[in-house]
Amino acid sequence: MHSFIQSDDTWCIQKSYGGGEGHRVYIEPPLHSPGCKSLAGGEMLVFRRSFYGMDEVRPELELSQKLVHCLALHWLADRSAFCRLDARGDVEEVIRVVTRHRDDDRKKIEAVTILAKDLATYMALSDMALMYRFDFTRFIPARFSEWSEGARDNFSSPDLFYHTGKGPLASFANGCMIVRPQITKEDLIEEWKEEFNPKKKEYAVFKILDRKNNKEVETSCAPDCISSYFEKNDLPWHISPAFFRPDVLHRFKADPQKYSLDDRTISCRNAWFLKTYDINEAGQVHTYIGYLADLPIEEQRYWQTFNEWPKGPISKRAHENDILGEFSSEYEPLDEIKRKIAFLNERKPAWWSFRSDKLVAAVLYPVADSTKEWGDEILAFDQLLVEGFLQKPLRAAAKLEGASIDDKWGSLKILQELAATKIGADEAAALAEPLRRLHALRTILRGHSSTTDSKKAEQDARREFGTLREQFKDLAAGCDRALVTLLPMLGIPETFA
Numbered sequence: 001m002h003s004f005i006q007s008d009d010t011w012c013i014q015k016s017y018g019g020g021e022g023h024r025v026y027i028e029p030p031l032h033s034p035g036c037k038s039l040a041g042g043e044m045l046v047f048r049r050s051f052y053g054m055d056e057v058r059p060e061l062e063l064s065q066k067l068v069h070c071l072a073l074h075w076l077a078d079r080s081a082f083c084r085l086d087a088r089g090d091v092e093e094v095i096r097v098v099t100r101h102r103d104d105d106r107k108k109i110e111a112v113t114i115l116a117k118d119l120a121t122y123m124a125l126s127d128m129a130l131m132y133r134f135d136f137t138r139f140i141p142a143r144f145s146e147w148s149e150g151a152r153d154n155f156s157s158p159d160l161f162y163h164t165g166k167g168p169l170a171s172f173a174n175g176c177m178i179v180r181p182q183i184t185k186e187d188l189i190e191e192w193k194e195e196f197n198p199k200k201k202e203y204a205v206f207k208i209l210d211r212k213n214n215k216e217v218e219t220s221c222a223p224d225c226i227s228s229y230f231e232k233n234d235l236p237w238h239i240s241p242a243f244f245r246p247d248v249l250h251r252f253k254a255d256p257q258k259y260s261l262d263d264r265t266i267s268c269r270n271a272w273f274l275k276t277y278d279i280n281e282a283g284q285v286h287t288y289i290g291y292l293a294d295l296p297i298e299e300q301r302y303w304q305t306f307n308e309w310p311k312g313p314i315s316k317r318a319h320e321n322d323i324l325g326e327f328s329s330e331y332e333p334l335d336e337i338k339r340k341i342a343f344l345n346e347r348k349p350a351w352w353s354f355r356s357d358k359l360v361a362a363v364l365y366p367v368a369d370s371t372k373e374w375g376d377e378i379l380a381f382d383q384l385l386v387e388g389f390l391q392k393p394l395r396a397a398a399k400l401e402g403a404s405i406d407d408k409w410g411s412l413k414i415l416q417e418l419a420a421t422k423i424g425a426d427e428a429a430a431l432a433e434p435l436r437r438l439h440a441l442r443t444i445l446r447g448h449s450s451t452t453d454s455k456k457a458e459q460d461a462r463r464e465f466g467t468l469r470e471q472f473k474d475l476a477a478g479c480d481r482a483l484v485t486l487l488p489m490l491g492i493p494e495t496f497a
Contacts, residue, residue, distance in 0.1 A: 001161060001176060003035040005133070007048040042128065043067075046112050061097055061112060068095075070125075071118050088298065089258055089271035094118050121188060123181040130179040134162070139170035198223075204300035207243070208289050209310050210236040216309055221293040221300065238290030239322065241314050246368040248285050248306035253373070256362060263335065263364065272296055278318040279367065282311035283467070286318070333477040334365060337385065340483055344388070344492070351393035351490065359384050365476075366469045371458050374468040375445035381472075382442040385479060386435060389415065397490065412436055415486060422489055431485055434478025441475075 014028035030044040047062040063082065073082035073094055081093040095114045101107035123129060150167035155175075162175025194200055203222035210217045212234075219225050219236055227235040252259040252266055260267045266274040272295050277287040285306075292300055313319070317328040338360055344352045363380045366373045389411035398405050398418040405414055412435050419428035444457045461471035488494045 001163070003039055005031070005034055005039070007046065008050060009044060010047050010049060039131065042131075043126070061110065063095060063112070067122060070122060071095075085269050085271065087271060087296065089269035117183075120181040120183050124183050124185055124188065129181070132177040132179065133174075134177065135172070135174040137170075137172045143169055202297040202300075203293060204297065204304045206289055206292060206304060206307050207309050208236060208240045209243070211240050212237045219289070221289045223293065226289055226293070236289065239288040240290075241286045241310070242289050242292060242303075243280075243308055243310045244285040244287075244303060244306040245308060246279065246283055246285055248303060249367045250373075251302075253364065253367070256358070260361065261364065262361065263332070268299075272299060276318070276322060278315040279365075279469075280310075280312050280315045280318075283369070283469070284308070284311055285367070286310075286314050288322070331477070333473065333480040334363065336480045337476060337483065338363070340480075340487065341384065341388065347492070349393075349490065349492070351390050351397060353388050353390055355384055355388055366472050369467050369469065371445075371454075371468070374458075374461075374472065375454075377472060378438065378441045379446040381476070382438055386412065386439050386442075394418070401489075412439060419486060419489060423485075431482050434475060434482050438475055438479060 009030045011030060012028050014024075014026055016024045030047075031039055031042045034040060034042070043064060043066070045064050045067055047064075049060070049062060068082055071082075071094060072084050074084065075081075076083050076091070079091070079093055080097050080099070082095040083091050083093050086092040095112065095118075098109070098111045098113065100109040119130065147165065147170070148167045150165060153164045155162050155164070159178035159180070160175070162173055164173045165171065203220045203225075205218055205220050207216065207218050210219075213236070217236065225235060226238050226240070227233050228238050249261065249266075252261045258269060264276050264278060266277060274287060274295065275291045277285055279285055292303060295303070314322075317330050317332075320326045320328045320330075341355050341360060345354050348354070359380075363384045364377060366377050391409075391411045391414065394411055394414045395405050395407070395409075398414050398421075401418055401421045403414075403417040403421050405417060409417075412432055415435070416428050416432040419431055422428075423431070441457060444453050458468070461468055465471040465474060
């Protein structure tokens with residue numbers, strides 16, 4: 001009750017002289033001299049440091065780094081909280097710093113909250129309890145002058161003790177409360193064991209193509225319901241494919257901050273990882289039931305809602321990679337374009353604008369036959385490729401080759417004229433046509449073009465290619481062929497083009 005603790009009691013380099021020890025310089029921790037034995041050696045969880053003489057810098061609340069590190073937390077300013085990722089890959093606010101009425105000292109509120117389970121865990125593992133100091137004073141300002149000799153009282157129990165007083169139109173209560181953890185180290189060990197208890201893990205049921213027995217069946221993805229190549233039984237193989245409607249991928253494409261989706265794998269931050277997937281000729285997404293078993297049950301249930309019987313075999317690429325263990329013989333134009341862009345990013349030619357990893361990862365083939373998704377992928381593709389070419393340096397390079405360049409021309413027209421100096425006007429126009437078509441489609445689908453233009457572009461794509469996905473693949477192949485010819489003209493070695 002008589003301890004003296006300030007929120008600005010921090011770590012410091014202390015200097016002292018006397019006491020028979022002479023001059024001393026040493027590091028002094030918080031709560032070095034709290035005024036009572038029970039708090040000596042304890043830990044401060046919240047600190048407030050002031051930058052004296054700098055009035056514009058308000059004291060900020062800081063948290064114990066030991067606490068923050070042990071709970072694996074990171075500060076997110078937009079949430080005003082120390083956060084981590086939960087088992088689903090979502091951001092969890094564990095410690096929040098709440099400030100209200102910052103500029104009004106009469107109403108200002110500053111509070112730090114923490115999830116009870118995390119605080120109890122920290123206390124249990126550090127063999128400590130939490131001490132609260134409280135001070136409640138109530139009075140009517142206009143009618144209060146001083147504390148009179150009114151009633152005084154003291155209350156004392158093992159974990160709660162306080163002093164109270166009452167007077168005319170006023171009262172107070174101040175004291176301390178000790179909070180001890182409701183869990184033990186043994187509880188935490190048992191909880192940890194339960195996380196790896198196979199009997200506690202749940203598994204969903206999927207429609208699959210049982211490759212071993214050559215039939216379509218429904219089965220759980222639990223380990224005791226599937227088998228490896230080396231086991232002698234009638235259970236489906238671990239790599240028996242399950243098929244899904246293409247819409248299953250929409251959630252992952254819509255939230256690139258949470259999910260990493262590339263051409264063959266999907267991951268959710270630090271929560272889960274799907275080793276492989278692909279899309280077959282029938283437009284179905286497929287993966288293997290053994291890999292579905294590795295997902296959390298909530299994620300399994302999500303995939304289960306899109307599960308359907310196969311409308312065709314797995315993709316040729318998946319068969320070559322996953323079943324035969326060979327490199328794919330299929331030409332993937334988008335992969336080739338991304339390889340070239342990676343080289344340009346590394347080489348840093350003057351006419352190329354660095355494309356970020358985030359921008360590269362955002363470009364994928366359309367999955368469902370959706371106009372919106374097609375338009376979104378066209379936009380991302382154009383931003384990745386066409387916007388990478390810089391007009392001013394290209395104009396200078398083209399003029400060096402003897403091309404006549406109008407200052408109003410964009411990068412694609414400049415590239416075409418540069419190519420014309422090497423291969424002739426007609427061939428150059430044909431070469432640049434896929435790039436121009438990509439940029440024009442972006443304008444039509446995601447610019448300010450009319451709905452009629454957008455609808456016509458969609459109808460033309462379906463009429464010629466059957467699906468929007470096939471149109472996109474054909475467009476990517478054309479752009480890749482253009483790069484193969486254009487890049488050597490810009491000084492990039494043919495082996496990388």
